[in-house]
Amino acid sequence: MSNIKIKDVAELAGVSTATVSHVINKTRYVSEKTADRVLHAMQQLNYRPNHAARSLRSTKTYTIGFIMPVHKEDTSKSFFMSIAEGIEETLKKYGYHVIVSNSKEDLELEMEQLQLLNDQITDGIILATTCNDFHKLKDVLMEDHPLVLIDRVPNGYAGDSVSIDSYEGTIQAIKHLKNRGYRRIGYAGADLSISTATKRLDGFRHIQQEVPNLEDMIFIGKPTYKSGYKMAPQIIQHGLDAVFIANNVLATGIVHYLAEHGISIPEEIGIVTFDNFEWTQIVSPSLTVVDQPAYEMGVEAANLILDRIHSIGKKPVQTVLQPTLIKRNST
Amino acid sequence: MSNIKIKDVAELAGVSTATVSHVINKTRYVSEKTADRVLHAMQQLNYRPNHAARSLRSTKTYTIGFIMPVHKEDTSKSFFMSIAEGIEETLKKYGYHVIVSNSKEDLELEMEQLQLLNDQITDGIILATTCNDFHKLKDVLMEDHPLVLIDRVPNGYAGDSVSIDSYEGTIQAIKHLKNRGYRRIGYAGADLSISTATKRLDGFRHIQQEVPNLEDMIFIGKPTYKSGYKMAPQIIQHGLDAVFIANNVLATGIVHYLAEHGISIPEEIGIVTFDNFEWTQIVSPSLTVVDQPAYEMGVEAANLILDRIHSIGKKPVQTVLQPTLIKRNST
DNA sequence: CTGTTAGCGCCTTCAT
DNA sequence: ATGAAGGCGCTAACAG
Numbered sequence: 001m002s003n004i005k006i007k008d009v010a011e012l013a014g015v016s017t018a019t020v021s022h023v024i025n026k027t028r029y030v031s032e033k034t035a036d037r038v039l040h041a042m043q044q045l046n047y048r049p050n051h052a053a054r055s056l057r058s059t060k061t062y063t064i065g066f067i068m069p070v071h072k073e074d075t076s077k078s079f080f081m082s083i084a085e086g087i088e089e090t091l092k093k094y095g096y097h098v099i100v101s102n103s104k105e106d107l108e109l110e111m112e113q114l115q116l117l118n119d120q121i122t123d124g125i126i127l128a129t130t131c132n133d134f135h136k137l138k139d140v141l142m143e144d145h146p147l148v149l150i151d152r153v154p155n156g157y158a159g160d161s162v163s164i165d166s167y168e169g170t171i172q173a174i175k176h177l178k179n180r181g182y183r184r185i186g187y188a189g190a191d192l193s194i195s196t197a198t199k200r201l202d203g204f205r206h207i208q209q210e211v212p213n214l215e216d217m218i219f220i221g222k223p224t225y226k227s228g229y230k231m232a233p234q235i236i237q238h239g240l241d242a243v244f245i246a247n248n249v250l251a252t253g254i255v256h257y258l259a260e261h262g263i264s265i266p267e268e269i270g271i272v273t274f275d276n277f278e279w280t281q282i283v284s285p286s287l288t289v290v291d292q293p294a295y296e297m298g299v300e301a302a303n304l305i306l307d308r309i310h311s312i313g314k315k316p317v318q319t320v321l322q323p324t325l326i327k328r329n330s331t
Numbered sequence: 332m333s334n335i336k337i338k339d340v341a342e343l344a345g346v347s348t349a350t351v352s353h354v355i356n357k358t359r360y361v362s363e364k365t366a367d368r369v370l371h372a373m374q375q376l377n378y379r380p381n382h383a384a385r386s387l388r389s390t391k392t393y394t395i396g397f398i399m400p401v402h403k404e405d406t407s408k409s410f411f412m413s414i415a416e417g418i419e420e421t422l423k424k425y426g427y428h429v430i431v432s433n434s435k436e437d438l439e440l441e442m443e444q445l446q447l448l449n450d451q452i453t454d455g456i457i458l459a460t461t462c463n464d465f466h467k468l469k470d471v472l473m474e475d476h477p478l479v480l481i482d483r484v485p486n487g488y489a490g491d492s493v494s495i496d497s498y499e500g501t502i503q504a505i506k507h508l509k510n511r512g513y514r515r516i517g518y519a520g521a522d523l524s525i526s527t528a529t530k531r532l533d534g535f536r537h538i539q540q541e542v543p544n545l546e547d548m549i550f551i552g553k554p555t556y557k558s559g560y561k562m563a564p565q566i567i568q569h570g571l572d573a574v575f576i577a578n579n580v581l582a583t584g585i586v587h588y589l590a591e592h593g594i595s596i597p598e599e600i601g602i603v604t605f606d607n608f609e610w611t612q613i614v615s616p617s618l619t620v621v622d623q624p625a626y627e628m629g630v631e632a633a634n635l636i637l638d639r640i641h642s643i644g645k646k647p648v649q650t651v652l653q654p655t656l657i658k659r660n661s662t
Numbered sequence: 663c664t665g666t667t668a669g670c671g672c673c674t675t676c677a678t
Numbered sequence: 679a680t681g682a683a684g685g686c687g688c689t690a691a692c693a694g
Contacts, residue, residue, distance in 0.1 A: 279610030
């Protein structure tokens with residue numbers, strides 16, 4: 001405990017505590033001479049403002065909460081980790097800390113954490129929600145407590161958000177498959193109701209709307225390795241010559257099945273997956289993917305929440321970032 | 332801002348603020364009847380204790396800092412993420428929050444963050460250090476501020492720590508390769524001076540001590556994909572029939588090279604890598620790995636730091652967890 | 663078994 | 679251009 005307080009600094013500098021406070025916070029004019037003396041005294045004593053006291057007095061915590069939904073064995077870990085990095089690095093510059101919390105893709109837990117990270121603890125919350133309908137969250141959200149939704153934007157939400165254009169990303173992927181000459185292109189996805197999942201499917205249906213019996217080419221399973229592994233043979237039997245895999249966990253199962261059974265990619269079947277995870281580069285052949293700028297999303301969300309903190313009541317901002325198709329050897 | 336304070340609760344319950352405080356903190360006996368009244372009043376008013384005030388008064392923050400070293404493109408992301416999960420879930424049970432911070436494997440940054448997360452902000456720090464010599468950190472560490480080192484334990488450190496027995500993990504891996512009939516077993520590692528890296532190499536040298544010209548079978552590169560990719564052909568040319576890859580990032584490069592060049596695993600070369608990352612299961616053939624219990628490490632570290640907080644001055648505890656060899660199809 | 667009260671360290675209004 | 683002083687909400691010593 002550095003038990004040096006503002007009073008000690010004031011005494012050493014021969015000024016009042018008010019002046020010291022104002023020097024620290026640049027909150028009113030102080031003559032250069034006095035300011036220098038104060039700064040000197042601060043250094044000499046190695047003064048560090050007391051966080052709790054400051055927070056008590058000013059009702060600001062200089063802390064932001066980030067709630068993310070990751071399963072224990074989920075491949076999306078590194079995705080949210082990248083987001084967290086972006087958030088943390090950006091906020092650090094402005095003197096904010098980041099408290100992280102994991103909802104494990106469980107709405108109950110998410111709501112619990114939302115309450116835990118209330119305005120006593122944080123100045124705002126960045127949330128990758130599990131929820132598909134924003135009204136469900138209303139009860140636990142504090143009016144006017146800054147909130148930025150990230151990655152997923154549920155129905156009924158009109159506040160600040162940062163997300164990725166999943167719809168467009170999907171369309172690009174399908175177009176690419178078509179350009180490569182694939183004709184019977186299927187969709188493999190998970191039965192999640194989160195916004196990113198539904199938008200991917202929307203995009204697929206839209207660009208493939210001319211295709212007869214399109215619904216037969218859409219495979220929906222659980223977001224698990226196992227489910228993907230079971231889904232793969234069905235896809236093959238359906239005579240598809242390409243699949244767009246909308247869920248990364250599902251993709252692990254499908255890809256592994258294909259490799260194991262010697263089904264050659266990209267000849268027998270073309271593949272595009274969502275998310276540029278490391279393993280998509282390491283497998284042979286390396287996979288064509290829709291890359292989501294996770295880190296940048298974090299940066300954006302951090303900036304948004306800072307803006308919101310500094311101007312409650314401003315018009316909400318919905319930032320949408322574009323994904324990038326990375327062409328590799330699976331198409 | 333829930334502007335209900337202890338005083339409001341006290342008034343509604345018809346008791347003093349002291350009694351309310353003691354009910355909340357269970358810090359002295361209160362008759363069941365009064366306690367009930369207080370609890371009721373708290374609920375009725377939806378009272379939440381003010382974190383800052385409490386922290387100011389009690390000099391406890393109920394917050395723990397976790398500093399981890401992850402590179403932007405590093406495969407170890409999910410490893411540290413798992414650790415973070417273990418930490419967070421455990422501490423949450425005891426009402427603690429976790430502030431995370433990333434040193435990006437940079438000692439300067441690490442030291443900066445150590446200072447940032449001082450005792451004004453946290454009640455203790457869990458640190459996966461980048462540092463190989465603990466004395467370098469002494470300057471920025473506050474005496475008596477609880478500290479638990481995790482994963483890596485530098486020289487000169489004698490405090491609390493949780494780590495994994497890298498030495499033993501390596502020995503198991505080599506034994507397994509020998510059992511499978513491999514004879515010319517090499518070592519591929521990164522030039523890191525952190526404790527985990529050196530212990531793996533120590534283990535290798537120990538169990539292979541009978542092997543002539545052993546040093547020629549040790550390949551050290553940078554912890555990058557590229558470095559691994561360049562290292563792979565060298566390993567092959569050396570006539571090795573198996574490699575133990577001690578660094579996961581390096582492994583990505585080596586494995587990809589082998590796959591690309593049609594070098595068959597496990598026939599032409601056997602492979603064991605450190606860390607049970609998802610991609611090691613997805614590639615074909617799936618890789619035999621030394622699995623580190625990351626989540627459990629986090630749990631242990633959380634428990635250790637709580638113990639330390641509640642009894643400064645107790646004898647330090649060094650917890651060492653055992654890794655597990657997971658046999659798959661690359662050996 | 664419970665109440666009274668003095669601060670924790672800081673910011674900020676009011677005063678000069 | 680600077681000081682004096684009250685109080686943010688809570689805990690814990692002291693008092694009964």
